[in-house]
Structure formats: C-alpha cells, structure tokens
Amino acid sequence: MKLERWILVLIGATLFPPAALAATFYVDxxxxxxxGDGSASRPWRTLHEVIEANLYETRTWASLPYEEGAALVPRNAGAPIRPGDTILLRSGYHxxxxxxxxxxxxxxTIAAEPGHTPTVRRLHFQAASxxxxxxxxxSYAHAPDDDYDTLVWIESHGWRGPSHHVTVEDCDIFTGDDSSAWTREDWDQRTCNAVSVDGDDVTIRGNRIxxxxxxxxxxxxxxxxxxxVIDGFAGDGMRGLGDYGVxxxxxxxxxxxxxxxxxDGFQSWSRTDAGVGTGEVVGIVLRGNTIINYLDPDQPFRGTLQGIGCFDGFFVDWVVENNVxxxxxxxxxxxxxxxxxxVVNNTVLxxxxxxxxxxxxxxxxxxxxRPSEDCVVRNNLTTDLNLDEGVRIVEDHxxxxxxxAAHFVDYAARDVHLLPSSPAIDSGSPDLAPDLDRDEVPRPQGAGFDLxxxxxxxxxxxxxxxDADADADADIGGDADAAADAQPDGPPQDDAGTGGETTVDAAGDAPEAADGGGGCG
Known part of the structure; x- marks a missing residue:
C-alpha cells in the first residue's frame, strides 16, 4: 500500500513539477x-502593451451587467501569462x-525586477481580483497632463462587477518629487489623491506616499x-469607511x-442612502499608527490637524490602541x-x-x-479627556x-518613548491591554503594564x-490574524502581520517605505 502511494506521488511530481506551475516574464x-516572447533575453516592451495585448489568462463574467451569483468564464484562454506567474518590470516608463x-x-504578480525602478502614470484595477x-x-510626474486623478484605484464597478483581493505594496506613490516651492494653489489644485479602495479584501502595505x-x-x-508612510498631504491622511478594516x-x-x-490624520463616518451619520461602521482596528501634524513649526501653510476624527457614527466594535x-x-x-x-494605551500630546x-x-x-454606550477608555497618556456620560462608559488608568519632560525621552524631537523615571511605568491595567506596544515589544516588561x-x-x-515584522509576501487579502483577537464581533481575520516600528525625527527623516469626495471632510 505504501509503495502504491509513493508511485502516485512520483507520477504527480512528473506530470506537474512545481517549476511548470509558475513562470517569470520580463518587460523592458x-x-x-x-x-518579444517575454523571456529575459527577448522581453516585452511595456506593461501597458502587455495588458492591452491581452497576454494574460484570466476570467470575466459570462454576461453583463454584473449580477451577484453570476458565473465566471475564461478570458484570453491560452495566453502566455497565467495565474501563479510573475511579471518582472525593468527600469523605464511603462x-x-x-x-x-x-x-x-x-x-x-507584477513586480520590479531587483535593482530596477519601473515607473507608471497610474494604476487602476476595475472589476478585478x-x-x-x-x-x-x-506618479503624475512620470507623464504630466491636465488630469490630477487618483494614482492607485481599486474600483468596484456597478456594470462590470466588484474588485477584491488585490495587493499594492512597497510602491512610491506621489504627485511630484519636490514640493518645497509649491504654492497654496499647487497644493490645493494640482495634487493627486494617492490610493482609493472600493473593493473588499484589499491590502495596501509598505508604500511611501x-x-x-x-x-x-x-x-x-x-x-x-x-x-x-504618508508624508505631505492637503486633505486627510487616511479614511476608513468599510467594515472590519485594519x-x-x-x-x-x-x-x-x-x-x-x-x-484629519484618520477620518471615518457612517452613511446610508439617508445620508451621512445614519448608519454604522463596524469592526475597525486602529493600531500602532503615528500621526504628526508638522515637524517644522515654520512649515508653510501649516494648519491644525485633527488626529483621529470620527464625528458621524455609529462606530461599533472598534479597537483604538497603541497610537501616537x-x-x-x-x-x-x-x-x-x-x-x-x-481606546486603550494611546499617547495623545x-x-x-x-x-x-x-x-x-x-x-x-x-x-x-443618541448616547455612546459600552465603551472603555484605559491606559492612555493624553493632554485631556472629554467624555460624555453615555451609557456604561468605563474610564480608568x-x-x-x-x-x-517628566515622561518622554526627547519630546522636542518627537521621541515619546518613556523615561525610566516616568510615573506611567507599571501604572496600567492588564484588562484589554494589547499584548504588544507600538514597537511590538511584549507587554508587560516590568511589574505591570505601562500607560x-x-x-x-x-x-x-x-x-x-x-522583532515580529511579518513578511510582506504575496498574500493578497486584507484579512488579518493580528486583528482577530481585537475584533470581538467581526468575521475571522487572517494574515494581518504585525508591522514594524516607524521612527520620525524632528528633521522629518522617515523610512522609505484617495478619493477625497463625500463624507464630512
């Protein structure tokens, strides 16, 4: 019996060797x-031409307009690029x-070949997964025109169908490379939105915007x-309107x-057909984000930034933890x-x-x-608290x-790690405290949890x-393991990763690393 199983395994390996299941193509x-044939020695010319020539095998709906439950049928059957394959782009405009x-x-997978910097004007997925x-x-700068449109758009379309399970990671997304001489009108009228996500289960990871x-x-x-990293913006830094986002x-x-x-650094609001503030946004996790209005007090066009501003609820089953x-x-x-x-273990200054x-x-x-209810505000360091009576609102520690100066290593340089003499150390409650801190250091490190x-x-x-940095491999969903424990009533989340430390100094040095309509902006 064991011999028969080994024979079957060997036959399978012969007929379907792993190397035959995935191929790599080149574009230069x-x-x-x-x-060309897409080989390393005979590459195709641009990604735009590859897509327009339908050189990839995929699927589409059997008929349009899209209806829920419709069947998918092959499209571009027999094309050289197939699911599982990788398209490597070389330097130049695509x-x-x-x-x-x-x-x-x-x-x-569409990726830069190691050592290369491929450029595109825009990246738009419509009815895709x-x-x-x-x-x-x-960037707009790679092919300037009169249209300051959204640079990366994952679009669900009413006629053609939804988009889902798309990942955009480790990209450089920007209107122009140098904004030091921009006027007020430049910032207001001649900037693009960076990323807009209409689809479900989308990952936006590790980009420099x-x-x-x-x-x-x-x-x-x-x-x-x-x-x-979002560095230099004229609207909102991030907006989260979809349920169960991390x-x-x-x-x-x-x-x-x-x-x-x-x-706002981050903004959300509910909406239904009856208008803004008439629905719910459920299960959002805001974890370990850093929001800083300015680094230079003399920055031109400096305003007053709202940090996390959520004004038109209801906001249900949210976790807001470890944010600075x-x-x-x-x-x-x-x-x-x-x-x-x-709202637990945040630093608000x-x-x-x-x-x-x-x-x-x-x-x-x-x-x-209508009052807020069943909320907890705990273990925070903040310059003020403003809590309505509500219903079962718990505030402690x-x-x-x-x-x-009594708490932080170098507040003037935006380093708000705790001094060893800070009274915030060991003063927190373990109840609902996150297992890791902003740097992903396990809690607690001493006799108790820090604030x-x-x-x-x-x-x-x-x-x-x-040092629990999750690999930024090619998982393509927005599901998140790390979020599962933090979302009491949401659907299961798998593969969030845990992120890494982002440090910003007073000079604005940071690691390399949307649609603005509607709502209450």
Whole structure:
C-alpha cells in the first residue's frame, strides 16, 4: 500500500513539477519589443502593451451587467501569462495601467525586477481580483497632463462587477518629487489623491506616499492598510469607511492646510442612502499608527490637524490602541456615537501651547443626541479627556500629561518613548491591554503594564520575539490574524502581520517605505 502511494506521488511530481506551475516574464521599455516572447533575453516592451495585448489568462463574467451569483468564464484562454506567474518590470516608463474585467484563478504578480525602478502614470484595477503589485513608482510626474486623478484605484464597478483581493505594496506613490516651492494653489489644485479602495479584501502595505491631496481612502470591507508612510498631504491622511478594516503601523505626517477641508490624520463616518451619520461602521482596528501634524513649526501653510476624527457614527466594535497622536487641535482621538469600542494605551500630546488644543481623547454622543454606550477608555497618556456620560462608559488608568519632560525621552524631537523615571511605568491595567506596544515589544516588561503607546524596557525586551515584522509576501487579502483577537464581533481575520516600528525625527527623516469626495471632510 505504501509503495502504491509513493508511485502516485512520483507520477504527480512528473506530470506537474512545481517549476511548470509558475513562470517569470520580463518587460523592458529600453530593450524590449512588442514582438518579444517575454523571456529575459527577448522581453516585452511595456506593461501597458502587455495588458492591452491581452497576454494574460484570466476570467470575466459570462454576461453583463454584473449580477451577484453570476458565473465566471475564461478570458484570453491560452495566453502566455497565467495565474501563479510573475511579471518582472525593468527600469523605464511603462505607461498608464488599466486592468479591467480580470478575475484571476490564483495570483498574478507584477513586480520590479531587483535593482530596477519601473515607473507608471497610474494604476487602476476595475472589476478585478487576484493581483499583487510590488515595487513600482506611480506618479503624475512620470507623464504630466491636465488630469490630477487618483494614482492607485481599486474600483468596484456597478456594470462590470466588484474588485477584491488585490495587493499594492512597497510602491512610491506621489504627485511630484519636490514640493518645497509649491504654492497654496499647487497644493490645493494640482495634487493627486494617492490610493482609493472600493473593493473588499484589499491590502495596501509598505508604500511611501508623498506630496498628495488625500492619502489612503477605503470604502471596501476587510482592508488591511499597514506600514505605509504618508508624508505631505492637503486633505486627510487616511479614511476608513468599510467594515472590519485594519489600519496599523502607518505614519501620517506634515499636513498642508490650503482649503476648507477639516484635515484629519484618520477620518471615518457612517452613511446610508439617508445620508451621512445614519448608519454604522463596524469592526475597525486602529493600531500602532503615528500621526504628526508638522515637524517644522515654520512649515508653510501649516494648519491644525485633527488626529483621529470620527464625528458621524455609529462606530461599533472598534479597537483604538497603541497610537501616537502629536497634533495641535482638540480632537486627538474623537468618537461621536460609539458602541462597544475601546481606546486603550494611546499617547495623545500637544505640539504647542496655542489654540485650538490641547488634544483630547473623547467619546461623546452622536450628533442626533443618541448616547455612546459600552465603551472603555484605559491606559492612555493624553493632554485631556472629554467624555460624555453615555451609557456604561468605563474610564480608568489614564494619566493627563502636563509636563512632557517628566515622561518622554526627547519630546522636542518627537521621541515619546518613556523615561525610566516616568510615573506611567507599571501604572496600567492588564484588562484589554494589547499584548504588544507600538514597537511590538511584549507587554508587560516590568511589574505591570505601562500607560501610553510604548512599554518601557531596558536593553533587549523580555518575552516573545519582539522583532515580529511579518513578511510582506504575496498574500493578497486584507484579512488579518493580528486583528482577530481585537475584533470581538467581526468575521475571522487572517494574515494581518504585525508591522514594524516607524521612527520620525524632528528633521522629518522617515523610512522609505484617495478619493477625497463625500463624507464630512
């Protein structure tokens, strides 16, 4: 019997060797040709030409308009590129990329060849799934025109169908490379939105986004938005309107106030056909994000940035933990209309002594007067608390910061790790406290849990491996393991990763690493 099984295994390996299941193709704007075969020695010319020539095997709906439950049928059958394959792009301009009606039975990866910098004007998926894009430079500057449109758009389309399971990671996304001489009109009228996500189960990871209008705007469900750096924006840094989204370990910094938009580091609101503030946004996780209004007090067009501003609930089953908010507005973290939400172990501080401010953590009534209920505010370091009575609102183990020098390593340089003498150390409650801090250091490190986003430790932290950076491999969903424990009533989340530390100094140095319409912006 064992021999028969081994024979079957050997036959399977012979008929379907792993190497035969996936291929790598090459695209080279400088040395390629439309008549090439996609090999390393005879590459195709541009990604735009590859897509337009339908050189990839995929699926589409049997008929249109799309209806839920419709069947998918093959499209471009027999094309050279198939699900499981990788398209490696070499340096040069690859055009404006529009991938439509393309539901892969597996994953097709589009990536920069190591050592190369491929550029595109725009990346637009419409009615598509099963795609990973990695390492591209996406910018208006690569092919300027009169259309300051969204640079990366994952679009669900009413006629052609939804998009889902798309990943965009490790890309450089920007309007222009240098904004130092931009005027108010440039920031207001001549900036692109960076990323807009209409589809479900989308991952936006590890991108460097800069000099844009709105940063990352998500209306799809179960998005995973992690480890992105958004540096220089005129609208909102991030928006999360879809249920069960995870926004973790992102850095949002340097807001330029050039119009009537009330700028937020992160904003959400509910909506139904009856209007804004008439529904629910459920199961959002905001974890380990850093939001900084400005690095240079003399920055041009500097306004007052709201940190996490959620004004039109209801917001249900949210987790807001380990975030660092450094701003100069009253709204550090504000939820108006919250149910079963927890705001735990955040650090919310004022950048200056001017008004508005100091920033607070606030849970208040919905604008229609309905009270918030069943919420917890715990273990935070903040310059103010503003809590309505609500129903079953628990507030404990929070510390109001009046003297930053007594708590933080170098507040002037935006280093808000705790000093060993800070009274915040070992002063927190273990109840609902996150297992890791902003740096993914295990909690607790001492006799008790520390207050705020950072757990103090001397030398190497004790406990499980604190360097828990998840690999940014080609998983293509927005599902998240790390989010599962934090979402009490949501669908299962798998493969969130845990992100990594993002450090920003006073000079604005940061690691390399949306649609702005509607709502209450």
């Amino acid at each position: 704007p400088a040395a390629g040709s439309a008549e 055009g404006s990329i529009f991938i439509q009606s393309s539901y892969n039975d597996g994953v097709i 099963g795609w990973v894009v990695r390492g591209l430079s996406v 800069r000099n844009i209008n709105f940063g990352i705007s998500v209306s799809g469900r179960r998005a995973l938005v992690e480890r992105n 926004f973790q370990y992102n850095t949002v910094m340097r807001c330029f106030a050039v119009n009537e938009n009330h700028d 908010i450094l701003t100069d507005h009253w709204h550090g973290i504000t939820l108006l209309g919250a149910r079963n939400c927890r 004022d950048l200056n002594a001017d008004r508005p401010g100091p920033p607070w953590i606030s849970i208040g009534n919905h604008k229609d007067g 929070n510390l109001i910061v009046t003297d930053p 705020g986003a950072y757990e103090w430790h001397e030398g190497d932290p004790v406990g499980p491996d604190a």
